[in-house]
Amino acid sequence: MTTPATRAEALHLTGERTVPGIPEENYWFRRHEAAYAALLPYCANATVLEAGCGEGYGAGLIATTARRVLALDYDVPTTEHVARRYPGVSVSRANLAYLPVRDAAIDVVANFQVIEHLWDQSGFLAECHRVLRPGGRILVTTPNRLTFTPDSDTPLNPFHTRELAPAELAGLLTDAGFEVETLHGLHHGAPVRKLDERYGGSIIDAQLDVVMGELPGQAVWPEALLADVAAIDVHGFDIHGDDLDASLDLVAVAVRR
Numbered sequence: 594m595t596t597p598a599t600r601a602e603a604l605h606l607t608g609e610r611t612v613p614g615i616p617e618e619n620y621w622f623r624r625h626e627a628a629y630a631a632l633l634p635y636c637a638n639a640t641v642l643e644a645g646c647g648e649g650y651g652a653g654l655i656a657t658t659a660r661r662v663l664a665l666d667y668d669v670p671t672t673e674h675v676a677r678r679y680p681g682v683s684v685s686r687a688n689l690a691y692l693p694v695r696d697a698a699i700d701v702v703a704n705f706q707v708i709e710h711l712w713d714q715s716g717f718l719a720e721c722h723r724v725l726r727p728g729g730r731i732l733v734t735t736p737n738r739l740t741f742t743p744d745s746d747t748p749l750n751p752f753h754t755r756e757l758a759p760a761e762l763a764g765l766l767t768d769a770g771f772e773v774e775t776l777h778g779l780h781h782g783a784p785v786r787k788l789d790e791r792y793g794g795s796i797i798d799a800q801l802d803v804v805m806g807e808l809p810g811q812a813v814w815p816e817a818l819l820a821d822v823a824a825i826d827v828h829g830f831d832i833h834g835d836d837l838d839a840s841l842d843l844v845a846v847a848v849r850r
Contacts, residue, residue, distance in 0.1 A: 778840020
């Protein structure tokens, strides 16, 4: 039987690939899951390409409503894991610089917490434009540079190549031939804001204080903090268009012209 811990070990957790079922990871997992849940209606009865699927939980969620889901990732152990764990998803290894799909074959491209890792963001979006049918949509989520790395244009996260502010993401999409339909932001909702208050202003900082400087798997979590983090669910986050610059993540829907 595969447990969350053995799944995490097999997928070489780095803090960038979010895995369900791990209490210490639950804040980040639920924060990402909230965006999937909000954008799921766009995938109904559609042929969906997830470009950069990670552990696969998002592709598995999309598969509950889509007609077909093709999930792509560059890492072989990841694609093997997705194929085993999510039988409703077709999965292939691919470099996102070239999407292995014919022109105008896809209704929806999903790209969740991936574009900030890519060296050629414009080239990737051009590929998304190519594989989408006219009127098809791209769904993008990415950390908001203004709050994620507010004091530098160079990402502090070593896995990120370029983080984007709201106007920068909108500009990339427009330049690639998309019309931005919505550009919203993900914020802490009331339940997580209560945790912010409980932990001196930031539940994120409270978690980072535990893990920073510790070797993987060796951080000692205070029992109360771990219980609070483990109890967070998708309803702990709000997605809307207000106060976009202060959002944690950007959530964009754009249409192929």
